[in-house]
Amino acid sequence: MNNTIDFNRFSLLVKRQWVENKKLFLMASVIILGSIIGLYGFNLDIITGNLFNAKSRMIFSIGVFFLVGTFFTNYILKDFSNKNDSTSFLLIPASHFDKLLSSLLYIFIVFPIVYLLFFYLIDFSFVNIGNNIMSNYDGKSNVERNEMLVTYMMNSDNLEIGIITGIWLMVQSFVIVGSTNFEGWAYIKTGFAGLVLLLSIYLITGTAFEILVTDLSHQVEINSNSYSQIKPTKEMFSDIILIALKYAFTPILLLIAYFKLKEKQV
Numbered sequence: 571m572n573n574t575i576d577f578n579r580f581s582l583l584v585k586r587q588w589v590e591n592k593k594l595f596l597m598a599s600v601i602i603l604g605s606i607i608g609l610y611g612f613n614l615d616i617i618t619g620n621l622f623n624a625k626s627r628m629i630f631s632i633g634v635f636f637l638v639g640t641f642f643t644n645y646i647l648k649d650f651s652n653k654n655d656s657t658s659f660l661l662i663p664a665s666h667f668d669k670l671l672s673s674l675l676y677i678f679i680v681f682p683i684v685y686l687l688f689f690y691l692i693d694f695s696f697v698n699i700g701n702n703i704m705s706n707y708d709g710k711s712n713v714e715r716n717e718m719l720v721t722y723m724m725n726s727d728n729l730e731i732g733i734i735t736g737i738w739l740m741v742q743s744f745v746i747v748g749s750t751n752f753e754g755w756a757y758i759k760t761g762f763a764g765l766v767l768l769l770s771i772y773l774i775t776g777t778a779f780e781i782l783v784t785d786l787s788h789q790v791e792i793n794s795n796s797y798s799q800i801k802p803t804k805e806m807f808s809d810i811i812l813i814a815l816k817y818a819f820t821p822i823l824l825l826i827a828y829f830k831l832k833e834k835q836v
Contacts, residue, residue, distance in 0.1 A: 576664070576665070576668060579664040579668045580664075580668045583664055583668055583669060584672045584675060586662075587672060587673070587676060594645075598642075599684065602634075602638060602685070605634075606689060606692050607692055609630065610696040611696075614700055615703075616703065618704060619700040619704030619707055620704070621696060627693060631689050631693075634689075635682075635685060635686075635738065636738060636741060639685075640742070640745050640757070640761075642681050643742050644748075644749050644756060646676050647750060648749075650749050650751075650752075670827065670831050673746075674824075736819075741764075743819070743820045744760070744764055745757075746827045747823050747826050747830070748760025748763060750831055751830055
């Protein structure tokens with residue numbers, strides 16, 4: 571089997587994913603829509619038009635985005651959590667790269683687009699409903715719009731959104747690695763492994779930060795008569811972490827998943 575991508579095989583795999591899972595995808599979409607609408611409806615004051623503020627809505631949307639995203643990723647790769655299903659999936663006449671790429675299409679492109687579209691439309695609708703009620707109630711119209719979806723997402727230089735996106739990509743990639751490695755209760759095992767890894771990274775980076783920022787300082791000679799004091803800062807660490815999230819961790823995790831799938835290929 572040719573290990574490079576074949577667009578015909580790839581399109582058939584994408585179609586297979588949809589045909590086998592379309593009912594569940596539609597049911598999950600209805601549940602997500604109903605949950606978001608229910609939350610907004612519960613928090614909308616039908617008398618005054620008050621709605622919980624943009625920051626709260628942003629936090630809620632991000633939390634659901636992360637949680638539902640991990641469930642979705644684990645489900646897309648469910649064939650690897652059961653030995654029999656894994657064997658059947660691996661016997662499909664397509665390369666491991668085609669199979670991985672078809673899953674990544676749903677995980678990294680289809681899911682975010684659908685979720686953000688759902689959330690934006692619901693947020694936009696309820697904000698307008700709240701403003702109309704408020705305008706009739708006291709002549710004002712000042713319900714805050716969801717700044718994450720309306721403004722922040724349009725600003726590619728925004729540090730906060732960059733970090734959130736990087737973390738989401740890394741979390742999804744970690745779930746991909748866990749789903750392709752663990753058999754049986756893959757989601758729980760991946761979650762446990764992630765907590766252990768997160769705690770280890772926190773302890774290691776926390777210790778390193780304290781050593782470098784608190785204790786370490788040294789002189790760097792600029793010329794024969796002058797010196798400059800150089801000392802790492804929190805901003806420097808933030809920049810390094812952001813670069814790693816955007817350009818290092820996710821590709822490394824996906825590469826691990828690729829070779830693990832290649833190892834299983836029959």
